[in-house]
Amino acid sequence: MENKFKFYNTLTRNIDTVIPNVEGKIAMYTCGPTVYHFAHIGNLRSYIMEDVLEKSLRYVGYDVKRVMNITDVGHLSSDADTGEDKMLKGAKRENKTVMEIAQFYTDAFFSDCEKLNIKRPDVVEPATNCIPEFIHMVQVLLDKGFAYEAGGNVYFDTSKLEDYYVFSSAVEKEQLLEGVRADVDVDDNKKNSNDFVLWFTKSKFEDQALKWDSPWGVGYPGWHIECSCISMKHLGEYMDIHCGGVDNIFPHHTNEIAQSESFTGHKWCNHWFHVNHLNDQSGKMSKSKGDFLTVSLIESKGYNPLVYRMFCLQSHYRKPLVFSYEALDNMLAAYNKLAKKVAELKKEGEIDTTAFRTYKEKFEDALCNDLNTSMAITVLYDVVKADTNDATKLALIEDFDKVLSLNLYEEGKKLLETPANAGVDAELEAFVLAKIEERATAKKAKDFATADAIRDELLAKGVAIKDTREGVKWELV
Numbered sequence: 001m002e003n004k005f006k007f008y009n010t011l012t013r014n015i016d017t018v019i020p021n022v023e024g025k026i027a028m029y030t031c032g033p034t035v036y037h038f039a040h041i042g043n044l045r046s047y048i049m050e051d052v053l054e055k056s057l058r059y060v061g062y063d064v065k066r067v068m069n070i071t072d073v074g075h076l077s078s079d080a081d082t083g084e085d086k087m088l089k090g091a092k093r094e095n096k097t098v099m100e101i102a103q104f105y106t107d108a109f110f111s112d113c114e115k116l117n118i119k120r121p122d123v124v125e126p127a128t129n130c131i132p133e134f135i136h137m138v139q140v141l142l143d144k145g146f147a148y149e150a151g152g153n154v155y156f157d158t159s160k161l162e163d164y165y166v167f168s169s170a171v172e173k174e175q176l177l178e179g180v181r182a183d184v185d186v187d188d189n190k191k192n193s194n195d196f197v198l199w200f201t202k203s204k205f206e207d208q209a210l211k212w213d214s215p216w217g218v219g220y221p222g223w224h225i226e227c228s229c230i231s232m233k234h235l236g237e238y239m240d241i242h243c244g245g246v247d248n249i250f251p252h253h254t255n256e257i258a259q260s261e262s263f264t265g266h267k268w269c270n271h272w273f274h275v276n277h278l279n280d281q282s283g284k285m286s287k288s289k290g291d292f293l294t295v296s297l298i299e300s301k302g303y304n305p306l307v308y309r310m311f312c313l314q315s316h317y318r319k320p321l322v323f324s325y326e327a328l329d330n331m332l333a334a335y336n337k338l339a340k341k342v343a344e345l346k347k348e349g350e351i352d353t354t355a356f357r358t359y360k361e362k363f364e365d366a367l368c369n370d371l372n373t374s375m376a377i378t379v380l381y382d383v384v385k386a387d388t389n390d391a392t393k394l395a396l397i398e399d400f401d402k403v404l405s406l407n408l409y410e411e412g413k414k415l416l417e418t419p420a421n422a423g424v425d426a427e428l429e430a431f432v433l434a435k436i437e438e439r440a441t442a443k444k445a446k447d448f449a450t451a452d453a454i455r456d457e458l459l460a461k462g463v464a465i466k467d468t469r470e471g472v473k474w475e476l477v
């Protein structure tokens with residue numbers, strides 16, 4: 001098959017065409033969640049965009065195998081092996097065991113994914129399932145001279161590599177080589193400031209719950225080793241696409257490459273896909289901040305989670321995205337309007353194959369061009385307005401939904417079947433009715449400026465009013 005799918009490859013700093021190692025097949029790996037708390041909607045932005053990437057690759061014809069780990073051990077609060085153990089922190093917070101926490105938040109993560117129409121990867125593997133594989137890789141790295149034991153721990157020796165900082169520009173490399181940041185704990189066992197732990201035995205966490213026997217004593221793995229081992233366990237020594245959020249680039253993905261390529265002796269993964277962050281108005285969203293935005297929270301405020309999915313798709317994955325309820329309200333109005341229009345289409349007529357092909361090509365081009373999802377949605381809007389019959393439109397919308405997964409037809413049907421104002425809170429309803437009264441009085445007095453201003457005021461709150469023979473009707477838009 002022709003390779004025409006392109007995206008920005010963090011490794012080459014170019015928009016590269018994806019050339020898989022085996023023709024027609026894509027081996028894809030995603031860094032999974034650390035299951036010590038709910039995922040926030042920032043984490044889920046990354047998983048939504050990775051889901052769209054996977055579905056786009058399938059859409060253009062690749063046979064994709066996607067693997068994801070679940071981090072249930074080894075991730076400390078700083079990605080550079082310092083700070084608290086995240087899983088232990090979660091267990092203490094809730095007075096449960098680490099494994100109970102891991103199970104609960106793994107289930108919660110997949111339940112959020114389901115609500116957002118994120119497909120479950122073909123393989124999902126918790127890190128604690130793969131301890132023998134980790135030990136084997138660490139042993140090989142020691143045998144090959146890429147790792148050393150110090151103070152009871154095993155470290156990767158970054159000075160053994162010609163180019164450790166593979167993702168960095170020359171200027172960034174210089175800054176990184178300048179050494180340790182003043183605000184980071186210094187681990188005296190490390191030979192080089194960016195060496196990282198492969199296996200901890202001298203845990204600074206006396207109450208470390210999960211420990212395993214190893215050739216270097218009882219302990220637990222470092223965080224980075226899990227992705228190298230889990231991916232190789234299921235995808236072999238060559239991978240086509242590796243994804244994560246931009247915060248994973250350094251040190252996590254840099255360390256994964258260091259370990260994997262030292263272990264195999266060859267290049268590991270050619271294409272690196274990174275999703276930029278979702279920020280709230282005060283900055284980057286983070287689980288450690290305590291109060292954070294979850295899918296359940298936005299759902300409890302009455303938003304269909306798919307509105308959040310559309311919010312993410314309307315923005316390019318490489319740009320930072322700022323979340324606000326105002327922006328989500330605008331997206332809700334756009335989603336409902338579009339869904340209703342789609343649901344009003346009739347399943348009648350013959351599909352016009354020329355029109356079908358034309359729009360499908362445009363949609364595919366948008367995806368193949370650095371995953372331009374907002375352009376793909378524009379093509380969807382163009383289809384709704386197109387000069388072709390409903391059957392063709394519906395067939396295209398159904399086809400596009402293999403990638404977009406917005407359920408527009410089904411959700412639109414539900415919206416059309418629900419009385420316009422069902423579920424509206426009583427306060428808003430009272431406000432709207434009072435405004436309608438006020439407008440009627442203004443109209444009677446021929447004060448049309450006030451009447452129009454009231455209509456606009458309501459519209460700004462997401463309420464549209466319509467004068468009908470049966471009186472004034474209103475609905476949320």
Ligand code: AMP
Nearest residue numbers: 033034042043046244245248277278285
């Ligand atoms: P974690 O559960 O912390 O290991 O993170 C899970 C995924 O979410 C990783 O791929 C992170 O890079 C990504 N991530 C973390 N914070 C954000 C954010 N604010 N916006 C988008 N992705 C994020």
Ligand code: ZN
Nearest residue numbers: 031032227252
């Ligand atoms: Zn990873």
